[in-house]
Amino acid sequence: MEKATSLYRDVLGATVSDKVPLPEHGVYTVFVELGNTKLELLHPLGEKSPIAGFLQKNKAGGMHHICIEVDNINAAITDLKAKNIRTLSAEPRIGAHGKPVMFLHPKDCDGVLVELEEA
Amino acid sequence: MEKATSLYRDVLGATVSDKVPLPEHGVYTVFVELGNTKLELLHPLGEKSPIAGFLQKNKAGGMHHICIEVDNINAAITDLKAKNIRTLSAEPRIGAHGKPVMFLHPKDCDGVLVELEEA
Structure with a gap:
């Protein structure tokens, strides 16, 4: 580091x-x-x-991963689940900026670990 | 793709x-x-x-790699060479945006392939 x-x-x-x-x-x-x-x-x-x-x-x-901001993480997760994109946990967690974050399954994202963070 | x-x-x-x-x-x-x-x-x-x-x-x-913009690629390369950061080619090439680009050696960048692009 x-x-x-x-x-x-x-x-x-x-x-x-x-x-x-x-x-x-x-x-x-x-x-x-x-x-x-x-x-x-x-x-x-x-x-x-x-x-x-x-x-x-x-x-x-x-x-290791990329992180993309979204306006509303719960709406994003509902939408992604409807599109068969898996998440790595059942619920969002609080990330490095004190905002909810959720990781998406690399197998559903072309080999890339994608994190969503509520802006 | x-x-x-x-x-x-x-x-x-x-x-x-x-x-x-x-x-x-x-x-x-x-x-x-x-x-x-x-x-x-x-x-x-x-x-x-x-x-x-x-x-x-x-x-x-x-x-695969990250790309960071610099104001002057030749000045950046001179500076990086003085700091013992190796490049993957002797001279810059023209990249996807029609601007000069240069790749830095991943072994000198903590395992990450870093591209510099003149802004």
């Missing part, structure tokens, strides 16, 4: 956030500010971090 | 571009518009497509 933070802050010159622990998600986060978009740098927190398996498969790191 | 285009256009409701062949890069592209950010959907074009190997390793698809 320190190396990636340095890449975006010191080498590429972007503004980055402080490192914030999110124990309920099992990750530390650093956000790299890119206009209306952010890169989220993730580092495992705790024994059961959901990103531990990803890092075992990708020793050097890699791209 | 049709399936991914449908996911972002028909299921998630985003505006997407037409499918454009880029024979000199060995890919077809579709851009998904997300404010000042775009998702670029890629499909191989030709026998020697640079994304063929990625799709062999990732049968279901996946995330």
Whole structure:
């Protein structure tokens, strides 16, 4: 995480956030500010971090997921279920910005883990 | 590519571009518009497509690279070389938007293939 933070802050010159622990998600986060978009740098927190398996498969790191904002996450989930897109949990959880988030199944999203976040 | 285009256009409701062949890069592209950010959907074009190997390793698809805009690509490359970040080619090439682009070595970018594009 320190190396990636340095890449975006010191080498590429972007503004980055402080490192914030999110124990309920099992990750530390650093956000790299890119206009209306952010890169989220993730580092495992705790024994059961959901990103531990990803890092075992990708020793050097890699791209874990994308996140897209929606206006109303419950309406989005109802709509997606009607379109046979599976979610990874039954209900939304509170994400890194204090807003409800929900992950969609990569098998229904062309191999990409997609997170929705209520704006 | 049709399936991914449908996911972002028909299921998630985003505006997407037409499918454009880029024979000199060995890919077809579709851009998904997300404010000042775009998702670029890629499909191989030709026998020697640079994304063929990625799709062999990732049968279901996946995330291939990120692209960050810079004001002056030659200045950025000079600066990055001074900071020991390797590039994948000696000189910039012309990318999907008709602007110079350069790829940085994933081993120097925490396992992530990073493209720079002159804005």
